Amino acid sequence: MNIIMNKSKIFSLQNYFFAFLTITCISLSLSSCGGEGKDYVEETVEDPTQGIIAEIEEVKTDIFKINNEEIIEKREDSRIIATFMSGKIDTFTLDEISLKEYNDPVRSGVRTAVYGGLMGYMLGRRMSSPLTRSSYKTDKAYAGSNTTKKSALRSTASKRIVRTPKASKSGYGSRKSTRSYGG
Amino acid sequence: VDRVVDLEGIPIEEIKREGFDYLLEDGYLAPEAILIRSDEVGKFSKASRDVYRMFSDTLNRIVKNQTWRGFKIPRKMQELISYSWEQKHKHIIGRFDFGGGIDDSPLKLIEFNADTATMIPESSVIQKEFLPFYSRKDVKQFNYLVEELTNAFKSLKNTTKADFYPSMLFTTLGYPEDRANVEVLMDAAESVGFDVAYSDLEYIHFDEEQGVLIENSEGEFEKYDFLYKLVPWEFICFEEPDLLSILHEMILGKKVYVINPAYVVAFQSKAFMAMVFESFPNEEILLKTYFEKWRLKGKPYVEKVTFGRLGENIIIYDSKGEIHESTNGDFGHFPKIYQEYTKLYEDDDGETYQGGLYFVDGVPACLSFRRADKLIIDDDAEFIPHFVI
Numbered sequence: 001m002n003i004i005m006n007k008s009k010i011f012s013l014q015n016y017f018f019a020f021l022t023i024t025c026i027s028l029s030l031s032s033c034g035g036e037g038k039d040y041v042e043e044t045v046e047d048p049t050q051g052i053i054a055e056i057e058e059v060k061t062d063i064f065k066i067n068n069e070e071i072i073e074k075r076e077d078s079r080i081i082a083t084f085m086s087g088k089i090d091t092f093t094l095d096e097i098s099l100k101e102y103n104d105p106v107r108s109g110v111r112t113a114v115y116g117g118l119m120g121y122m123l124g125r126r127m128s129s130p131l132t133r134s135s136y137k138t139d140k141a142y143a144g145s146n147t148t149k150k151s152a153l154r155s156t157a158s159k160r161i162v163r164t165p166k167a168s169k170s171g172y173g174s175r176k177s178t179r180s181y182g183g
Numbered sequence: 184v185d186r187v188v189d190l191e192g193i194p195i196e197e198i199k200r201e202g203f204d205y206l207l208e209d210g211y212l213a214p215e216a217i218l219i220r221s222d223e224v225g226k227f228s229k230a231s232r233d234v235y236r237m238f239s240d241t242l243n244r245i246v247k248n249q250t251w252r253g254f255k256i257p258r259k260m261q262e263l264i265s266y267s268w269e270q271k272h273k274h275i276i277g278r279f280d281f282g283g284g285i286d287d288s289p290l291k292l293i294e295f296n297a298d299t300a301t302m303i304p305e306s307s308v309i310q311k312e313f314l315p316f317y318s319r320k321d322v323k324q325f326n327y328l329v330e331e332l333t334n335a336f337k338s339l340k341n342t343t344k345a346d347f348y349p350s351m352l353f354t355t356l357g358y359p360e361d362r363a364n365v366e367v368l369m370d371a372a373e374s375v376g377f378d379v380a381y382s383d384l385e386y387i388h389f390d391e392e393q394g395v396l397i398e399n400s401e402g403e404f405e406k407y408d409f410l411y412k413l414v415p416w417e418f419i420c421f422e423e424p425d426l427l428s429i430l431h432e433m434i435l436g437k438k439v440y441v442i443n444p445a446y447v448v449a450f451q452s453k454a455f456m457a458m459v460f461e462s463f464p465n466e467e468i469l470l471k472t473y474f475e476k477w478r479l480k481g482k483p484y485v486e487k488v489t490f491g492r493l494g495e496n497i498i499i500y501d502s503k504g505e506i507h508e509s510t511n512g513d514f515g516h517f518p519k520i521y522q523e524y525t526k527l528y529e530d531d532d533g534e535t536y537q538g539g540l541y542f543v544d545g546v547p548a549c550l551s552f553r554r555a556d557k558l559i560i561d562d563d564a565e566f567i568p569h570f571v572i
Contacts, residue, residue: 060208062359112357133513169391172426173384173414177357179513180562181415182301182364183278183492 046127046157051078052119057137058084062105064113065137069145071118071152078122080114094122116178118145118153127154134179185531186285187567190214194312203304203363206566212305216317216568217536217552223284224325224571228547230290230468231279231540237466238295238450241459242268245449253454253474255489255518259431260420263445266435272444273339275411276300276332276368278551279540280560282525291470291525293537296492297450298443299413303328303364305566306541306551313568322570328541328549332371335544339409339442340375347440350378352395352407354414357383361413368411380407384414389429394438409440416448417490453520454489471523483507483524488517494561499524508558527558535560536567 051072056064064082072078080092097111114120116135121127131150136142193212198204206212245251246265254261278300284290307328314324340349351372355361365381373379380397388396388404396404419427433439449455457472473479476486486498495512527535537560541549555564 060205133511139511169389169429170387171385172387172389172423173356173418176418176422177355177383180301180358180361180493181356181418182299182361182413183296 044159044161046121046154046159048118048121048127048153049075049156049158050153051075052117052122052153053078054080054114054117054119056080056082056110056113058082058109059137061085062109064109066113066117066135066145067137067141069118069141069149071149075122078119080110080119082110094119097123112177118149121153127157132178184286186218186528187530188216188218188317188570190216190313190316191318192316194309194316197312198309201304201308202366203309205360205363206305206309209563211565213565213567214316216313216570217285217554218322218572219285219325219550219569221571224550226290227281227284227538227540227550228325230281230284230292231542231547233466234279234292234295234468235542235545237459237463237469238455241455241462242446242449244462245458246446253458254449254452255454256417256420256448257424257427259427260416260445260448263427263431263434264449265446267441267444268446272440272446273335273342273442273544274444274447274450275335275339275442276303276541276543277443277447277450278302279542281538281540282527284538285528285536288526288528290468292456292468293470293522293525294453294456294487295450296539297447298417299361299415299492300541301361301364301413302539302551302553302566303367303541306539306549307332307367310549310551310568314570317570319570319572322572324569325550325571328543329367329371331541331543331546331548332368333374334546336372336377337375338544340377343440346437347408349376349409350405350407351380351409351411351442352387352397353379353381353411354384354387355412356414356418357385365411365413372411377409378407380405384412389426389433391429391432391436391438394433407439409442411442415490415492416443416445416451420448452489453487453491453522454518456522457520470525473521476521479521479523480504485522485524486519487522488514488519490514490517494559494564497559497561499558510559510561527560537564 051074053070053072054066055068056066059065078094082090092110097107113135115123115125116132131146133142192214195207198206246268251261277295277297279295280293282291282293310326311324353365353369355365369379382397390396393406395407395410398404434441457474460469460472463469481502483502484500488496491514495510496514498509499507501507527537529535534554534556535558537553539551540547550569552567552569553560553564554567
């Protein structure tokens with residue numbers, strides 16, 4: 001990796017990319033040789049095949065909590081119904097919140113809220129990970145999703161095996177911003 | 184005598200000017216303040232120094248003897264605690280939460296928010312803005328938080344310059360209020376010459392060889408020698424164990440200097456409070472704290488989880504063992520400890536007050552009070568400014 005500056009030292013993307021590519025190629029090469037799984041992590045991933053209707057409520061500016069989630073037949077019919085503090089109600093599709101919107105605090109807030117709930121499993125969150133209590137407005141809403149609804153969603157999920165290079169070293173704490181971690 | 188006084192208002196304009204608008208939501212601030220005598224401030228201040236010495240002595244013994252029983256943390260975390268403690272890495276900021284301390288009621292340590300203490304904007308910059316709203320003009324405030332943070336970062340820069348370039352990346356898990364807290368810290372670090380930047384944790388690249396990197400808008404990767412994380416160490420331990428492994432290598436290899444240092448996870452753990460009490464059973468400031476609930480049978484006591492925060496997963500039992508008050512939360516899976524119940528200061532309306540003392544690089548720096556209409560001070564509690572009379 002090439003050091004360009006020694007202030008906050010800066011590395012060129014190109015060099016970093018080639019370094020990463022080299023490591024990845026070596027890793028993939030070893031994996032394909034059947035190196036006893038030493039160079040990648042293999043896991044079974046479940047993908048929901050059904051859809052979700054999530055009702056969320058703005059509890060502080062741009063902070064939303066889930067009031068209720070219902071399973072529906074088709075994944076593409078999934079919707080988020082957001083009630084704002086002003087009383088306004090808006091509806092979002094999965095596509096509208098699937099990209100991280102750095103400059104849109106509303107969509108970012110909506111995405112953050114539903115990511116901790118059942119809909120998070122459609123946004124890349126592993127179904128083996130637990131639901132986040134603080135994403136829900138009430139214990140009742142959380143309990144309802146965490147038991148029968150999650151089981152139902154999981155029972156119809158498809159399964160695939162993925163291999164993740166061990167060299168992956170970013171993305172920690174992804175989508176954990178539904179609550180404060182201060183004290 | 185009720186110590187709570189009415190104010191002419193709250194500094195709305197100043198709060199908006201500083202960009203901390205979220206403080207104005209949910210009735211978090213009220214046009215009221217609590218009066219504290221200067222001798223009481225002295226007791227809070229002395230208590231923080233005394234308790235920090237007890238915590239340090241206890242940790243020193245644990246590190247020396249490598250006795251980690253009771254912590255239930257991974258070996259790599261134990262090694263990081265030992266290393267950062269022996270290397271005397273700087274504990275920049277923590278906050279002790281105390282019960283009592285007003286009207287000569289004894290001060291009792293409730294807990295130490297050693298790792299990711301928040302409420303920094305309202306306790307520092309905003310608390311000062313309440314002063315003009317009180318009719319008496321001869322009052323002061325024990326509030327040197329910004330000044331002591333500045334001193335702490337200056338000292339950090341000077342004592343580490345042989346090994347680390349003064350560039351500091353600040354990170355949180357992305358919650359807006361946590362980011363607001365970090366802004367005050369960033370300003371203090373920048374004022375003494377650190378190059379500062381912010382990134383949510385998920386966008387930071389950790390490279391065991393090169394250190395902590397973030398991608399800038401030109402597609403280049405910038406390296407930062409210091410990482411200030413408002414991300415709890417126990418989160419790294421239990422939710423991102425791969426990150427713990429990388430940080431373990433990077434910290435021991437002097438690729439990065441992490442603040443607050445790893446040893447504060449011990450101070451943060453409620454299990455550690457049981458160990459401190461075992462070491463100092465006759466200290467009045469410490470509440471009786473045990474791993475076994477039977478030891479407090481017949482007395483009111485509080486059940487806490489070892490790594491709880493924001494008043495979550497707490498149960499208060501009365502002397503008959505019946506639940507008096509409780510909170511839910513995200514941390515119920517952690518082991519439990521049992522602490523003697525202590526009474527908080529109560530005003531004439533029956534509302535309770537908990538005093539927080541920010542401790543910055545070994546120096547008592549600022550008082551900060553929270554108020555609730557119940558016994559457990561949780562995320563619903565209000566912030567109440569204090570004035571020293």
